[in-house]
Amino acid sequence: MEQSIESQDNKFHYWKDPAPDKIGPTVTEFLKRLPGPTHIHVTGTDSSRCRAVATLLHGNEPSGLYAVYETLQQQIRPAVDIHYFIPSVDAARQAPGFIYRMLPHQKDLNRCFKTPFGNSEQDLLAEDLLENLRRLNPECVIDIHNTSGSSPSFGVTTFMDERHDALVSLFTHRMIVTDLILGSLMEISDSMMPTVTIECGGAEDTESNRMATEGLIKYITYEDVLSVKHTDMSLEFFHNPLRVELLDGSDIAYGDHSLMKDGVTLLSDIEHFNFGYVGPENCLGFVSGELAANLTVLDIHRKERLLDYFTLEDGKLYPTRRLKLFMVTTNPEIARKDCLFYLVEGD
Numbered sequence: 433m434e435q436s437i438e439s440q441d442n443k444f445h446y447w448k449d450p451a452p453d454k455i456g457p458t459v460t461e462f463l464k465r466l467p468g469p470t471h472i473h474v475t476g477t478d479s480s481r482c483r484a485v486a487t488l489l490h491g492n493e494p495s496g497l498y499a500v501y502e503t504l505q506q507q508i509r510p511a512v513d514i515h516y517f518i519p520s521v522d523a524a525r526q527a528p529g530f531i532y533r534m535l536p537h538q539k540d541l542n543r544c545f546k547t548p549f550g551n552s553e554q555d556l557l558a559e560d561l562l563e564n565l566r567r568l569n570p571e572c573v574i575d576i577h578n579t580s581g582s583s584p585s586f587g588v589t590t591f592m593d594e595r596h597d598a599l600v601s602l603f604t605h606r607m608i609v610t611d612l613i614l615g616s617l618m619e620i621s622d623s624m625m626p627t628v629t630i631e632c633g634g635a636e637d638t639e640s641n642r643m644a645t646e647g648l649i650k651y652i653t654y655e656d657v658l659s660v661k662h663t664d665m666s667l668e669f670f671h672n673p674l675r676v677e678l679l680d681g682s683d684i685a686y687g688d689h690s691l692m693k694d695g696v697t698l699l700s701d702i703e704h705f706n707f708g709y710v711g712p713e714n715c716l717g718f719v720s721g722e723l724a725a726n727l728t729v730l731d732i733h734r735k736e737r738l739l740d741y742f743t744l745e746d747g748k749l750y751p752t753r754r755l756k757l758f759m760v761t762t763n764p765e766i767a768r769k770d771c772l773f774y775l776v777e778g779d
């Protein structure tokens with residue numbers, strides 16, 4: 433452990449103003465030098481104000497960490513103090529690096545930001561992050577992720593106003609507005625401070641690191657990031673997407689023909705539909721057995737909407753109407769534990 437890093441048992445380690453020669457020659461080396469969950473504090477020109485950034489809540493989503501590394505390496509002087517929170521260092525470090533969303537026995541950290549907190553390591557870390565934010569009282573928070581499949585970038589918010597629009601438009605012009613309560617960090621927007629999620633696109637997409645870095649540099653150097661003055665970009669909004677989830681007892685695979693005796697097979701290139709329209713003419717995959725025994729689409733009132741949106745014809749899965757899909761994954765683990773994709777109705 434570096435001497436400049438103070439250890440705070442089981443919580444975020446604090447590291448103030450890391451010098452470029454202390455962070456290593458590459459982002460992988462930087463990751464190795466983090467002692468565990470780390471809070472990096474960078475002093476800005478105006479230290480009476482501060483902003484916060486969370487990233488690497490998921491260990492397999494490196495674009496935010498890459499962007500943090502770049503700003504430290506380039507010694508970019510922020511306009512105000514910046515607090516970086518980097519929690520899932522242990523998961524990210526597992527060889528060959530940036531493969532695990534979380535360690536196999538752990539909960540998804542970005543589902544832990546809600547009361548009552550449990551006793552797991554992840555719950556305690558979420559609680560510690562919130563305590564830090566309460567204490568520091570930043571003007572705003574951004575949480576930088578990668579999508580699990582290849583995808584264009586977008587922002588997500590649970591709160592609609594100019595401040596949230598302004599934050600997202602530093603990075604991207606697509607904005608998802610959701611009322612879903614999942615326990616994600618951005619849900620603190622109601623009670624604490626403006627907080628948005630930035631999804632940079634897939635970890636494998638070459639564009640993702642660049643957009644994360646460009647957006648982060650604006651976020652830390654602009655005097656004002658909470659009014660839309662800084663942007664001429666008009667946002668494209670997607671309201672209240674619904675989650676398409678696998679039911680207990682079903683399972684999922686990806687391929688060009690049905691691979692499951694009981695379960696769902698989605699096309700292996702389904703992530704190409706991310707932010708594109710699909711309609712009744714687009715086969716999305718195959719389902720063996722009853723559609724309603726395998727998939728579920730609950731609306732905000734917990735009402736089942738599956739058959740409004742999907743139908744089976746000879747075992748093939750089709751939308752019933754024009755839909756826009758996003759967060760489409762081809763990672764069966766994420767599909768099982770989280771969801772297959774989100775949808776909104778097309779115009």
Ligand SMILES: [Zn+2]
Nearest residue numbers: 490493577578
């Ligand atoms: Zn994520």
